[in-house]
Amino acid sequence: MIRPVRTQNLGGARATILHRTHPTVQALTRQLVAIGLVVDQVWPELGPEALAADFIFFDTDMGYDAQFPWPARAAPMPMIALIGSEAPGRIEWSLQIGAHAQLLKPIGDNGTYSALLIARAGFDRHRALNAEVADLQKRLDQRQTVVQAVALLAARGKTEAEAYAQLRQMAMAWRVSFEDAANRVVARLGAEGKDDQRNQG
């Protein structure tokens, strides 16, 4: 489902243009200021204050990895590539560094507003997907714990299916994820098991 595009919060937002002094910067600044953003220009490196920017516009013609104070594709804000030479190598670099949208040079009278909205939508989507992937990854990592928890519950005279259902009920009752419930079960029953063994030993 496509959600309505987010147009809010551009007023007073900070855009940093990573580009040497050039008419491109002037034209882009005019559009950004008309839209209501606060603009600064830096070259050749994004300083620590770049972390406070809400949008980064970066030059792909002269750009290189070391300009950015974060790893490739890990910018904490939307990034817009300023593309002059449409050579495949430069386009590839802009994607690899993490462009969410692009503007072609020479920059004229328009294009900036759509680049802002498209970059922000792309950034939001990447962030949401990354969070989802991280969550799924965590759950994958916990498969073994779930198997253990079901086995421990089944060892108390239940079928595997009943043990699985019981674990699900526990998760709902405790209002935690299935995997977190499995963690608790293993921590408790596993510990009891060890106690039992110690008592017997």
Next chain:
Amino acid sequence: MKRKIEIGMLYSRSSSYALIGEASRAGALAAVAAVNADPKLDLHLVPVERDPGGNADQYGPCCEQILRDTTARHVIGCVTSWSRKEVIPSLEKLGGTLWYPLPYEGFEASDHVVYTHACPNQHLLPLLDWALPAHGRRAYLTGSNYIWGWEINRLARSIVTAAGGKVLGERYLPIGACDVDRMIAEIRATRPDFVLNSLVGASSYAFLRAYHALGLVDPHFRAGSCPVLSCNLTECELPPLGEAADGLIAAGPYFQGVTGWPGPGQFASAHEAASYAAVRELARLLAHRPGVEILPLAALLAGAGGPIDAGTHHTALPVIIAQVRQGAFKVIQHRGTVPGDPFLTRAVPAATATLRVVS
């Protein structure tokens, strides 16, 4: 000694929205006459007219003819946003400036356009800010099938839903189309608290006549309980509506009888007033500065002051809400002069969410 300066005029005099074009053209010509008659101004403006005949694809070529075949660098005109967007590439290519004197949907700030009429923070936002508490939050949206209707209704939907209201229906007609039965049937079925009408020209007249007829058979659909609101209705379109105009509510920078803008004198409508103001402002910028008529817009506006913002090229305008009563607009609310905010980034939208419901 007066300097002779050609200015372009781009109005469709034979389209389904010809009344709006004629009103705007009349204002521009009145301003040209006033400037030429003013002994204090060293200007004699010579209009160069082209008529695209209501065909959106003719606006670009007509504008290019003006800029290529005459010395005019400033063009006034275009009624629809569609036509404005069609001429911008010609203005960029040939170095011209369009003075666009009609209300529009915002989200534009071209280097080559001066926007001398209202954008949404000067019409739609104040109109809904007034209407939601006064009439309720259940809306039906209509519009002509192009960017003006689409964007006005998108904004209206976001404002109405943010205020806890509901959009009961949204329907469009191609420019010039008059088959309004489906809209009327949907409105009748959903019984909204108000209708927002962004149809233009003949479609709008057909819709308003049919809605008036509906009100005669079902009293809910009269102005007291379910008014029709508009961001572009002015006196120039009242004649074809006749009695069907009674009760219509509009937002705009001027209504007949309101003083203060655009200077002394009476105007037949806001469209006429805004075009008049545009040409007068152009004349003010050109007067006693020989040669500036060929400057790019940014250079012409630099340090010149006046009502046009040098960053956005939008104009500070009065915001007035008025209702048609016995054939003439009566002011309901005058909200003072408001700068244009085309991207809605400067001012916080009206706090409609906290308003109470009036049943």
